Amino acid sequence: MISNSERSEISSSHFSRKLVIDDERLRILKGWHNTLAEQLVIASGDDEIIKRTPRDHNERFASAEAANEWYARDEHIVYSLAQAANLAGIIWFTKYDTPVIENADYTFAIRMYEGARGKGLAGNFARAVLLDFEATESGSDVWLETDTDNDAALHLYESLGFAPISSAKTRTKMVRPGVMSRLGYHHLEAE
Numbered sequence: 001m002i003s004n005s006e007r008s009e010i011s012s013s014h015f016s017r018k019l020v021i022d023d024e025r026l027r028i029l030k031g032w033h034n035t036l037a038e039q040l041v042i043a044s045g046d047d048e049i050i051k052r053t054p055r056d057h058n059e060r061f062a063s064a065e066a067a068n069e070w071y072a073r074d075e076h077i078v079y080s081l082a083q084a085a086n087l088a089g090i091i092w093f094t095k096y097d098t099p100v101i102e103n104a105d106y107t108f109a110i111r112m113y114e115g116a117r118g119k120g121l122a123g124n125f126a127r128a129v130l131l132d133f134e135a136t137e138s139g140s141d142v143w144l145e146t147d148t149d150n151d152a153a154l155h156l157y158e159s160l161g162f163a164p165i166s167s168a169k170t171r172t173k174m175v176r177p178g179v180m181s182r183l184g185y186h187h188l189e190a191e
């Protein structure tokens with residue numbers, strides 16, 4: 001059984017890309033490490049995150065221990081966006097054994113943090129991440145759910161190729177077909 005700290009070491013530092021957007025110098029890192037767990041605790045305390053994704057502040061990243069447990073619990077693929085020593089944003093994919101939506105093995109989540117949010121960085125970050133994800137995960141479909149009144153998120157997701165599949169009063173579900181689906185391939189049912 002791999003402990004959290006061992007898994008943190010194993011999963012970090014195998015992907016790193018420089019991302020220069022306008023004058024912003026950023027770096028995308030793939031993987032998990034203890035510093036990221038600590039940064040997430042602090043970053044999840046800002047008002048917009050508490051308003052839009054309260055579980056980050058209250059549960060997932062309530063403490064560094066909670067964050068490490070969250071990472072170890074399900075299969076997560078995590079990309080962080082670093083601006084010098086600051087955490088500018090995070091994207092993660094979560095894989096469940098039983099997909100909630102047919103063909104979509106993973107959910108997609110993004111947060112941009114105070115200081116980096118609202119500057120037009122999210123799209124470039126997400127596009128770079130989705131390219132890497134598609135290269136390593138055989139182009140799985142991904143899905144997400146967001147608040148129906150989260151205009152910035154809805155606009156971003158549509159620009160990334162997510163399409164709404166259901167829209168309730170407060171929550172909208174969206175799917176982004178992976179490259180295999182776009183080519184017409186679908187999962188085979190287990191015999």
Ligand SMILES: CC(C)(COP(=O)(O)OP(=O)(O)OC[C@H]1O[C@@H](n2cnc3c(N)ncnc32)[C@H](O)[C@@H]1OP(=O)(O)O)[C@@H](O)C(=O)NCCC(=O)NCCS
Nearest residue numbers: 052111112117118119120121122123146151152153155156
């Ligand atoms: C949703 C979120 C990731 C978007 O990141 P961001 O840094 O605010 O977004 P950006 O500045 O990069 O803008 C993304 C796009 O949305 C547009 N946009 C921004 N605010 C908007 C608004 N209120 N209404 C409509 N479009 C908006 C931008 O113009 C941009 O579009 P473009 O690429 O076509 O120019 C960020 O706001 C966030 O982390 N919010 C808190 C957590 C959250 O809501 N996460 C999603 C939960 S499902």
